[in-house]
Amino acid sequence: MLTEALLSRTAPLYERVRGVVPAFEWPAFAGDVDAILELKRRRNAVVLAHNYQTPEIFHCVADIVGDSLALAREAATTDADVIVLAGVHFMAETAKLLNPGKTVLIPDARAGCSLADSITAEDVRALRRQYPGVPVVTYVNTSAAVKAESDVCCTSGNAKAVVESLGVPRVLMLPDEFLARNVQAETDVELIPWRGHCEVHERFTPAEVREFREAHPGVVVLAHPECPPEVMAEADFSGSTAMMQDFVERERPAKVMLLTECSMSDNVAARHPEIDFVRPCNLCPHMKRISLGNIRRALETLTHEVTIDPAVAAPARRAVERMLAVR
Template identity: 60%
Template sequence: MATLIDARADCDIPTRPAGIDAAARRGLRYTPEVKRATDPLYGRVKDFIPAMEWPLYAPLIHAINALKAERKAVILAHNYMTSEIFHCVGDFRGDSLQLAQEAARTDAEIIVQAGVHFMAETSKILAPEKTVLIPSLKAGCSLAASITGADVRLIKQRFPGVPIVTYVNTSADVKAESDICCTSSNALQVVESLPGDTVIMLPDEFLAKNVAAHTRKRIIAWHGRCEVHERFGLEEIAQLREGFPGAHILAHPECPPEVAAAADFVGSTAALAHYVAANKPGRVVLLTECSMSGNVAADNPDVEFIRPCNLCPHMKQITLENIYDALLHMQHEVLVDPDTIARAKGAITRMLALPRPTAPAAFKTGLALAEVEVI
């Protein structure tokens, strides 16, 4: 049985999405047919969803899966989705890099992005002939909002000829102004692949600083930050080590560099999941978005997960009900103009053309903090 322990007594983690009674409002019922079809799925989430609540989820899950088959659609579910989305309706699950790769090769006619808007734009860029839907137009991103294409054009004027690496957590317009994209899984690999001794990394300041500690290249960074990961600090790590002795503390590289240096392991969400599966620590803390712990716990029932309480309000805009509505009504299609697609696709495909590692890349811990120019 998977074990989840909240790190703080005041955690406000919802037990189910708001408005889950939307199934009944849509005329969807928990029938014997729905029960038979969804019972195997419940086995994946039984440790996180009480049995008495499952009849509220199951009708929507069953209807979504039926609509997917009818419309030849797939759902790309990010690691930060809630468990009923991640395990019960997601066809492909993973981090931004994994989902981008799946978008590029799927033969589905429709892609539903169970993630945030920049991910849906990336899917459209890689598969422009497909219909890409985003269940909620409110699913934004603090990093993507921190920079515009106009900002990048000004940066290029200030630093002519310096390669620009853009994190995938950006708009299509920003990607179109970039030389190559990166994710937290391959950021160091991308930086090391570029010529010259100076690289501009946009827009995540902390990812840039964590990469800078691993390379001899001069890194110039933007001042964007993830509103989830920037809240983790050294005091919280000290409290976790004192309150949960022996716990392995795993951090995402969007965390502040001093947090990354003090963690036991640093990597992308895919790397964090891989670490848990490969090492089977008795107790673990994932310093990333809170839903990730439950999703990884489902595959590692013998590991005790200590959950931090940092939720992404943008990811939590995606619910079973708006996934159902998006598929039913074919609403909230993501469109990117052809010129932007052509320019942004070059940056993404150059990233995807790099050799694929045999396992998700990890950052070293305990390194000295690197000096980075933040513009």
């Protein structure tokens, strides 16, 4: 049974999410939140949370939050002994690549990614044989083994800059077909795509966007570049989750719709209760495997630890570090 003291200790944290977490739900979260904060102190641990995590994780127990690029940058500089990645497995691998001497934990080892599953290291080797001499730019939404076969990684926020930094006329861009097609519209570099898709973003349709506009006059539509190009054409702005958040904070639209995973809207709305968020909720089942309960268990038992074969880690790390060097 929760004590008044525990509820009092966690009350300031609840204030961060009051607008998106009903008061009757907070007692179900408060015990885990309180325990996680104590375990982080005891373990010298940090929690890195992706923008698609639920608000009680994102706003109440995370130390570092953001998109894949922000998490990668911050993971490279943390002085914690233990890193808990509240996200999916490829993100935990990236954190481990950049922190080989630290303990990196993923609270649920089954938290995967449809994009990461769409391509293998052997696929990349076959593409190199098919396109000899053409450099490989690989989205961070891939396994360490795929990164190891690549020249440089990218995120949705820096993909164009990474592609153009190579100074070549032709690039293999893997594995998200829609990201490649959307970047192709902005660069003269010829991009050869793979046919991988994000199961969240590929479900958005142009007709759906038009229906929301009709139902919500004046709504400003922001789209993630993993959406199909036909959806991007219906949007008012496109960019990574970090760019979407920056847009909302800068422009303060009265009514906005984010075409991305549904917890993103909740996390931005928690900071901007004055903005009306229209929510077309496409949920990522992999992100939602992470919970307060399994973050707590990860810190209690130091599971599930992420390890990477050193022969894979070295070239994969180089690809990620080359990405981080691009501004």
